[in-house]
Amino acid sequence: MLENIEFANPQFFWLLLLLPLALVWYVIKYHKDTPSVKMSSLKGFKITASFLTKLKPLLYILRLLALAALITALARPQTKDVSTKTKTTKGIDIVMAIDVSSSMLAKDLQPSRLSALKKVAAEFIADRPNDRIGLVVYAGESFTKTPITSDKSIVLNALSEIKNGIIEDGTAIGMGLATAVNRLKDSKAKSKVIILLTDGVNTAGAIEPQTAAGLAVEFGIKTYTIGIGTNGNALTPIAYNFDGSFRYGYRKVEIDENLLKSIAKETGGKYFRATNNKKLEQIYDEINKLEKTEIEEFKYTRYEEKFRPVALLAFGLILLELLLKYTVFRSFI
Incomplete structure (x- = not known):
């Protein structure tokens, strides 16, 4: 329960430092105000210790507790409930063109x-939970x-479901890029991206x-290329x-990087x-970081004040002190 309590005005707790001083002052004053009588002999007197006399400091303790409760109430204990709502303010439309x-x-x-x-x-x-994504495949x-x-x-x-053989073999980079541009040209997104x-x-x-790249520029579409x-x-x-499967052999890797x-x-x-x-994973991680979707976060905070029970406790202690002072301890004051 206490771990959920916060204080709006914690600076008031500095006042608690006055309570030990008040207690020391009371002890000194109590000894000074207690009368003493010097007698040569106590013979003939019946000595009885009054229980109420010993409990008299209880009144001052009640007053100090009441002050402590009032200080706590001034510090305004409260509980806080925070709810969060997010809103995507800048969406990105992405088309992945895959060879x-x-x-x-x-x-x-x-x-x-x-x-x-x-993978x-x-x-x-x-x-990319906040973005729209499409897929284009190309070969010949x-x-x-x-x-x-x-x-x-x-x-x-x-x-x-993407696999080799679903379309004629070859490498039509221009066609793959142009098809991706066609999917994005009418998009109303703030940012349009192709990953080719x-x-x-x-x-x-x-x-x-080159023609497809010009189309991408015309429609404001950024293109990340990966070899x-x-x-x-x-x-x-x-x-x-003979069974239709591929025969493998070593061949020089040729990528038109220019x-x-x-x-x-x-x-x-x-x-x-x-x-x-590993390098492929790093590339997609970098693109993920480069193309950030802007998300606006709204936080709603609801406070529930808890000082009232503490204040009532303080007034209750004060009333109890006054009640005892003018009833039970009346003859000792």
Whole structure:
């Protein structure tokens, strides 16, 4: 109970330092006011100790307790109930454009580039509860997997379904970027962001990446670009086996970093290179920090005053002192 009590005017507790001084003053005054009679002998007198005489200091103790209670009441004990309400004041709409070409099955990231990306992207989506997110996938062509939505369960479910082979193979970076721009161009959000990820060079598509970047600039869309793949050679699908599965072999990793840097710079974003799983996680963490959603917090505080019972206790002690003073102890005062 006491741990929930706060005091609005705690400075009044300094007055409690006067109580020990008042007690010392009473002891000194009590001894001075007590009369003494010197006699040569007490023979012939019946000595009886009065119980009420010994209890007389109780009156002063009651007065001190009353003063202590009044000081506590002046300090205004109270309980405080705080309720919080948050309001998103600046929402962000984000579209993640994901390369699903066969090279995304390379095993330089574990268990593959695409699997590693899906895991990290899912964590990124879960960390953005106040934003709307959409998904675009591209290879030789591109399409919208999920329009921008605030329902994260829909986005996460769609992300889990992404796999290689759902569209024609290739790397149409311009098409992937243009489709993402198309999903965001009519957005009323204060901030619009595309996260474009690829592991290769633009080899397909009817729209050039530079043209798509110009569209992003026109609609005020910032683009973060990520090149995924190790430096050097990676174990990559190079052909099909008779059963339709991929045959793997080592192939040099080629990422058009100049293009990705150019897109990011032109749109006001930033380019990143993910060479392993840990680096990919760090990149999405950094983007998460760069694109902060502004949230306004309102706090409502309700105070409940508790000084009244303490004040009543003080007046009760004073009345008790007066009652005892003019009744039980009347003949001793």
